[in-house]
Amino acid sequence: MSRRVSSGAVPRGESLAERVGEGVVRLEGPADILRAAPRLGAVLAVTSNEQVVLEKVGCYGNVSISQDRGTVANHEIDLRLVMRHWRHAFAVKGVYPSLQFFDGWGEPVHEIRALRSSDLVEFGKVIAEFASPQQTKEWVTAGRPATLQARPDGDVDREQLHTQWSALQDTHDFVRLLQKLSLDRHQALRLIGTEFANEVSNVAAKHMLLNAAAATMTILVFAGNAGCLQIHTGNVTNILLEGHSLKIQDPSFAMRLCQDGIGSSWVVRKPTRDGVLTSLEVYDRTNQLVVQFYGARESGMPERQDWRGILSRLPLSELQPV
Numbered sequence: 001m002s003r004r005v006s007s008g009a010v011p012r013g014e015s016l017a018e019r020v021g022e023g024v025v026r027l028e029g030p031a032d033i034l035r036a037a038p039r040l041g042a043v044l045a046v047t048s049n050e051q052v053v054l055e056k057v058g059c060y061g062n063v064s065i066s067q068d069r070g071t072v073a074n075h076e077i078d079l080r081l082v083m084r085h086w087r088h089a090f091a092v093k094g095v096y097p098s099l100q101f102f103d104g105w106g107e108p109v110h111e112i113r114a115l116r117s118s119d120l121v122e123f124g125k126v127i128a129e130f131a132s133p134q135q136t137k138e139w140v141t142a143g144r145p146a147t148l149q150a151r152p153d154g155d156v157d158r159e160q161l162h163t164q165w166s167a168l169q170d171t172h173d174f175v176r177l178l179q180k181l182s183l184d185r186h187q188a189l190r191l192i193g194t195e196f197a198n199e200v201s202n203v204a205a206k207h208m209l210l211n212a213a214a215a216t217m218t219i220l221v222f223a224g225n226a227g228c229l230q231i232h233t234g235n236v237t238n239i240l241l242e243g244h245s246l247k248i249q250d251p252s253f254a255m256r257l258c259q260d261g262i263g264s265s266w267v268v269r270k271p272t273r274d275g276v277l278t279s280l281e282v283y284d285r286t287n288q289l290v291v292q293f294y295g296a297r298e299s300g301m302p303e304r305q306d307w308r309g310i311l312s313r314l315p316l317s318e319l320q321p322v
Contacts (some may be wrong), residue, residue, distance in 0.1 A: 001004075002296075009162075010106075011102070011105055011106025011107055011110070011141075012100075012102065012108055013102030013103075013106030013107065013108065013139070014106040014139045014141070015106075016090045016092070016100065017137055017138070017139040018137055018138075018139075019135045021135055021137070023092040023094065024090055024204035025089055025090065025093065025127055025132075026089070026090055026131070026132040026134070026135055026136065027055050027099070027110050027127070027131060028089070028123035028130055028131075029089075029105060029130055030083065030089050030101055031065045031070065031083055031086070031321070032130065033099060033126065033130050034060070034063055034065065034072065034087060035063050035127075036126050036129070036130075037060035037063065037072075037099075037112060038059060038060045038063065038074075039126065039193075040060065040112065040114070040119055040120065040123055040126065040171040041059060041117065041119040041122070042057060042058065042059055042115055042117045042118055043057070043058070043059070043060070043112050043114060043118050043270060044057055044059075044112070044113040044114075044115055045058065045060075045077045045110070045111075045112060045144050046108075046111040046225060047079070047109075047110050047111075047114075047224045047225070047228050047287075048108055048223075048225070049118075049223065049259060049290050050254065050258075050261065050284060050290070051262065051284050051291075052120065052223045052256065052258075052263040052291045053254075053255065054063060054221065054223040054224075054232065054252040054254075054255050054291075055254070055255070056230065056252065056253050056254075057076065057115065057118065057230055057252040058071075058075070058076025058252070059074060060072055060077050061077070062069070062074050062113075065081065065083060066193060068084050069082065069085075069104075070083055070214060075233070076252070078108070078230065078231040078232070079228055079229065079230050079231070080224075080228070080229040081228055081229075081293075082227050082228075083226065083227070085103045085104070085109055085226050085227030085228075086103070086109055086227055086319070087102060087103055087104040088101070088102040088104075088106070088229075089102075089130070090102075090213060090295060091127040092133075094126070095112040095125050096115065096118070097119075097120075097127065098111055098112060098113040098224070099111065099126070101111040101125075101227075101228075103142075103225075103226065103291045104141065104142025106139070106141065108225075109117065109225060109226075109227035109228050110230075116289055117310065119307045126312055134216055138169070148185075150183075150186075150187045150220050150287075151182060151184075153187070153190075153191060156180075156181070156183065156187070158191055158192075158193075161181060162181070162193065162195075162196075162250070164181070164190055165177065165188075165196055165270075165271075166271060167272070168270050168271045168272065169270070169272060169273050170272055170273065171272060171277055177180060184287070185258065185289060186264070186283055186288075186289075187287075189281070191255075195269070196268065196269045197266050197267065197268045197269065198265055198266065198267050198316075199264055199265065199316070199317035200265050200266065200267055200280075200314045200316055201265065201266065201314065201315040201317055202259065202263075202265050202282075203259070203315065204265045204267075204280060204282075204314040204315065205246060205257060205262075205265065205276075205280065205282055205291070205293070205312055206239070206241070206246050206259070207294060207313075208280055208310055208314060209236055209239050209246070209248065209293075212235075212236060212237050212310060212311045213235070213236050213238075213239055215310070216227060217295065217304075217306065217309075217310075218232050218234060219234075219236065219294065219295055220232065220292075220293065220294040220296055221291065221292075221293055222291065222292040222293075222294075223290065223291040223292075232253050232255070234253060235250075236248050236250060236253070237250050244258055244259050244260040245257065245258055245259065246259050252284075255291075257282070257290075261284050261285060262282055262283070262284065262285075262290075263284050263285035264282075264287070264317070265280065265281070265282050267278070267279070267281075267312075268281050268313050274300060274302055274303075275302040275303060277294065278294075278303060278308055278313060280292070280293040280314070294308070295307025295310075298300075
């Protein structure tokens with residue numbers, strides 16, 4: 001998922017550090033805080049990148065963190081974690097407090113916000129339990145992780161790419177394929193050919209969501225950053241356009257996508273043991289993935305034809321001939 005590009009502004013994590021002792025508490029042990037999160041009851045889980053904010057109401061549960069990787073798998077709150085990016089943690093006090101986590105650069109990784117229905121007493125206990133002995137305002141910035149530079153297209157063996165893509169058995173194998181061939185994800189989509197990927201209009205997400213809502217179709221939404229991928233599974237109903245933002249504003253789920261930050265959108269097909277699975281992938285202007293959409297299905301079952309139908313009718317990219 002996308003890494004943020006600095007706009008020159010002070011990162012949010014550093015801004016919070018400057019407020020330590022003024023309603024902000026520096027915390028320690030992000031993994032242990034997540035393990036304690038089920039005690040908080042119903043909360044709002046927030047994960048974002050430069051173009052997308054995803055919010056889900058639910059309870060943390062089934063928290064499993066081992067070394068660098070982790071999961072939260074409690075249906076409503078469904079997260080995939082890369083813990084080396086969880087470098088800083090703060091509590092922001094108030095009537096409805098929040099627990100906020102940041103990477104080494106100071107950009108948000110994840111946030112847990114209290115709601116009226118949350119256990120506010122437990123929020124207070126968690127803040128006290130994980131408060132750092134050193135309530136310092138100091139901020140030590142870690143270097144940004146290196147971004148994989150795309151190889152020149154001419155150096156890519158397209159026949160090998162096609163052969164290995166055709167042999168995929170699981171969607172999770174796709175990342176390993178990219179790593180094996182030292183390929184940038186966006187570059188792979190450009191080079192694979194229309195059998196497996198075709199570029200569509202940057203208003204495709206809007207069309208897809210409106211059609212999925214009209215069909216009361218259950219979809220999966222994947223959005224996040226290098227440290228946290230959050231997944232929503234469910235129907236979407238209330239689709240809004242506000243300025244440059246495309247929004248989902250449902251009772252327990254919300255998403256905001258900044259449409260003018262979209263660089264490209266792709267319909268992607270990946271072979272699996274259960275047949276080809278089709279997704280809509282949205283990239284920013286630096287060719288970083290910011291959000292993915294899939295149609296929901298039962299494990300072991302083929303993809304729904306009505307989901308494929310929605311994606312097949314999306315408008316083509318304005319850059320491609322009709």
